[in-house]
Amino acid sequence: MQQWFAAGNGALDLSQSDTVAREYEIAVTPIVPGPPVLLFGEGAVVWRQLATAEAPPLRHDEGALAIVHDLEQMGLAVKAPSHPARLSALPRPWLSSFRHELVYALLQRVATAAGIDMVFIKGPTLRAQGLREREHSGDVDCWVLPGDDIRLAAAMRSWGWTPLILPFTGTTIGHSLTLVAGEWGCAIDVHTSFPGMRAHPDEAFRLLRESAEPRSFAGVRAWTPPRDVHAVLSALHDMRPHNGVAPSDHAVEKASTVLCAAGRGVVTVIDRLDAGYVLRAPLERSFAEVANRYNDSLPPRDWGLRMETASSLRHLKTLKFVPVRYRLRALVRLVWPTVETMRIALEDPRATHRTVFFARVKRVGVSARKLTARR
Template sequence: MPTDVSTDATVLLRLDEADELAAAWVCALAERRGIRALLIKGPALHLHGLREERVSADVDVLVEPSRFEELCAAIAESGWTKRPSGFVGTLTTLHSNTYLRDGWPCDLDVHSFFPGFLADPAEVFDALWQRRWALSLAHRDCFGLDKVAGALVLGLHSLRGATIQPRHLDELEQLVRTPFTDGERDELGRLARETGCVATLESVLPRLGVDVEPSAAELASPDLRDWRERVTAGSHGSYFWMLALRKSPWRERPRILWRAVWPTRRDLLVARPETVDTLRGRTRARLARWGRGIRSAPAGVRAVWAHRRSVSPR
């Protein structure tokens, strides 16, 4: 007599399985809508010998900027939920949306541009699209980045976290030890100028044997100051509040300052989900947050002060 099998059985995905399936799925979703999308980072970096093989907690996809909102809407319609963002995140994280789905151990990070590329985002995407590299994931052809474009993305990604995360520093060191041919170094220089990342990678390109000067437009970009501050400050929370204050109109600054000092219940639970959601638990979380903020504030102040004149006037 056959044994009944429940139709509600749950299949638990390993993280590596989820990464590959999610990457293939989002690429297929984009392709069906005629949207150009590139997997950035991920397995292509290992396949090119740029970093050690590793399993990521998220899948990063760069979308042509004019179709970014369209793809995000399609992802949401397919059952993925946008990760809640705290107040300061809505003011300072403008380039990406992160999506979650029940039963999937990985996130989907959808980017309209990638921080550190200072040229126009549409021009950057077009330049990277020309360097697309086919790879097969979950029995489906997807597009990642070739070795040259992947090296630039990895350099920018590693720099942003190298001051606080040893893994990013290790990946940066592995990148600069990667062998490149003379032709690849020439292509690195050309692509860096085309995408506006010569100045942002000023500490990396020379170590790769790439001798190239940034353009005047790159040096004049106000985003260059933000980049240098971010790299110097690391990902410390206090710096992001300083950035939000500087970028916002004067009339908004008292509200931002108050939210920095006294975050709402929602902000507390988004930033620290482990917070005990009681009056006492939230009070303890706010006090602990003050301590972290006081400890991280000097790094943020030093970063802002060090780069206050780092950008050439227009």
Template sequence: MPLVYVLASRLLAGAGIPALPIKGPVSDAYALRQRHSSVDVDVLIAPSDVDAACRIFRSVGFEFATIHEGTRILPEHSVVLEHGQWPCQIDLHWLFPGIFADSQAAFEALYQRTAEVAIAGVGVKAPDFVASLLITALHYLRDAPKRVEELRHLEERVASLSQADRRDFATLAVSVGATYAVQPLLPSCSLGGDVSKRQRRSWDLRVAYADSPLAPLVAVLAGLDRRPSAFWRMFWPSNRALAATHPELRSARTRLRHRLRRLRRGLSNLIGSARGAAPSMPARRPPLQRNARSRQR
């Protein structure tokens, strides 16, 4: 996996495309998580460079992976590429969930904060410690209910920050519009920042409904995704999406059978969730504060 991080960084740098490897071995280098193998490669680029970057990866054998046509609580933020001879995917981000500033401006703010990080023994340009802390925090906070241990580790790292680094972290969060999402890590600080009511609600719903089959319905009912076709495509995918995810479905009959099974399963999940399996909306008390209180008991 680290070698693919190096490959991705070298390919993009060779094409003159500014890029930042994120998460994975970068988080390991700064001790922002318990060290473990990553399942994919994450790279952040400017939204203006997405098409060019995809062409670069496709020129060396990567292809687009699963096509997502369903509804989303948070805006689409990445494209996934895979290679038949590499056992991992490249997640090419032009935006990171929890960052609500203009995506181009946010990338430029993060790209101003770089340092060389050793990945697979090779020096790679990556976000500096504070920027990597912000990205790692957003990654874990969006799945807060199931990331208790990871967030506890981050809480300890934040508690050990110098006052200068703490101010630096808060300033960066404001500049990229991530103040609302990272507030649980700095509960005693008033971060300020310009995050709209809609953005706050979308983040809260993403945290609450991350793994729920009701997530698409919630997105529609909350007005976060106003495309009726997107909701329908979740149950009845297009021929293009099926060709990408299930190339074995070659005839109209097999595609119809697959769609009917998917529709039946999806409706069953929705009905089951509506009867009581859906998670409730969390109170806006930072999850890290709750963890700290439980440890004191």
């Protein structure tokens, strides 16, 4: 008798969920590119049996056999017990959005298949660690080694995510690459560094990966930072300038609160990431006795740029930090973004080349006026 096994890039038991119609019992991401499949009725019964190794007696049940063949065609069942996408568990969602949890699982599976080390940061894990009140995040954040962001973006294209290629994408200047969501409705930010630290991106990721803890998303094993490391990242996020505006007192207090919640272990993490310059103010409120040791800390090399209010001028100043071999490409992207990038900016994936051309011309004019006004 032929044996089949449940498969997918993540699956969740929705039988007790109030976020979907009552008849849907299981959500599974197939092993072939496509959106999650919602199973109900006999299809859900059979898939659940395959996932729990209680295979139905297919030789004597033609109805079940037909369902299994359909599941196989949909990328939800396999015949090989050692298949990397085999699933043998069906957990209930722990995120408020089951679709977001499936994105975490899918991203981890794609990264693993591509040989990419990855750690998920921010988002609902902060809530699970008692570091923030808000549970849901609108996007998914992960961290990889420099260069792996481009590889991961390429691997996610077939699943419906489009990379937002910016002037400094692929250099050491930009800290993350945004993957714009298609029908999944959940953007992904792929970090290769984090604003506010002086540690080299490779060293920072090594600390992150070596200390990471396992966490399951939709039945797929992934990795997230330990509490003290995550608190430092959260504080750095709060202290980041926005459009050249320094963090508010509320932001400093928020960063102080999360550092205090994680305990004194954050000081060691701050030292290893060389983030004392940016976090000195919140440390004065959370651990005043150690804050003075950072009085002479040096700022990250791009911190002055982040305090520049004019985006056009900030971009031009940033060029001097770009390796020489990438400067021409970055300058071209600044002045004349790719067609794909402009379509994303226009929120029109079908924008004609004529529309894109005039949008580019308008963008150049706006930037020129801003630069002229600064003189």
